[in-house]
Amino acid sequence: MTTGDAAPGLPADESGVRYDLDGPVATVTLSRPEVLNAQTPAMWAELSNISRKLPGDVRVVIVRGAGRSFSAGLDLSVARGEGDSSLVKLSQLSPDECADRIAGFQSAFTWLRNPSIVTIAAVQGHAIGAGFQLALNCDMRVLADDARFSMAEVTLGLVPDLGGTKRLTELVGPSRALEICLTGRRIPADEALALGLATAVVPVADLDGAVADLTAAVLAADRGAVAEIKALLAGAGQRSYDEQDRAEREAQTRRLRDLTETE
Incomplete structure (x- = not known):
């Protein structure tokens, strides 16, 4: 297993994110346990950095908290401080500048939806606000039985803005x-x-094993088929039945061609 580098100039303990590689599996760990892995812009910058440096042979990304x-x-x-990413400083930007800054924050989360990888959130304890949205951006969420989700932005007078609202609505419905x-x-x-927010719930002591079993099952499947299936399901909500039927035909045609070429 190798440990990835943190963002330039930021050791892993300062960025608050640890990145480890074990063959086709990357593990991303929020590593500020003393504050329950409360998230900062520095952590988001490192999450975005990890998305850019993932080797092409990585098939599964596991996201967890220390x-x-x-x-x-x-x-x-940080939000109530005086830094460039504080709520006060963001409010002082022009609307376009503020939206661009938030787009940068979102990029730390949305790469987890990339069709070329399968992402699994291993959740124990609290996953609140940005934590909930980080888990929602993953393809699957394996929960320990002590896990608690909360979309708490409203308690600050804010809205969820880190890519979680669409997935949440798809999973549980608009109401x-x-x-x-x-x-x-x-x-x-x-x-x-x-x-439907959790793929599975297991005792706390079994969380690592359950995630390992799920990861092994994903790795056992054909990589090309996995990517096509993820893309088919991700786009299904925006397609009509006829459009989805066509997408299935096109995906299967690509698979048949690829399989024949590799024989």
């Missing part, structure tokens, strides 16, 4: 998504499973 929680969300000391976002309530693991 310690007892996945992520307590936005670090409020339930609205209720979750407006109340900011904590969703326990068993309810998350019932709502």
Whole structure:
């Protein structure tokens, strides 16, 4: 196993993100357990950096949090501070500049939806706000039975803006998504499973093993087929039945050609 470098000038302990490679599996760990992995712009910069340096042979990316929680969300000391990314400083930018800055933050999350990789969030403890959205941007979420989701941005007078609202709506429907976002309530693991927010729920002690088993199952499947299936399912909500049928035909045609060429 090799450990990836942090962003230029920022050791892993300062960026707050650890990146490890083990063959076709990359593990990204939020590593600020002393503050329950509360997120900062420096962490988002490193997450974006990791997306750019992933080797082409990586097939699975596991996202996890060090310690007892996945992520307590936005670090409020940064949000309420005087830095360039504080809420006050962002509010002073022009609308276009503010939107561009947020687009940069979003890029730390949205790369996890890339069709060429399968992403798995291993969630224990709290996944609040930005933590919930980080998990939502992953393809699958394996939860320990102590996990709690919360879309808490509304408690700060803000909206979820890190790529989580569409996935949330797709998973639970618009009415339930609205209720979750407006109340900011904590969703326990068993309810998350019932709502479709969790792929599986396991005892805390079994979380690593469950994620390893799921990873092994993904790696056992043909890489090309995995990428095509992910793309088919990701676009299904925007297509009509006829359009989805056509997308299936085109994907299968590509698979048949690729399989024949490799024989």
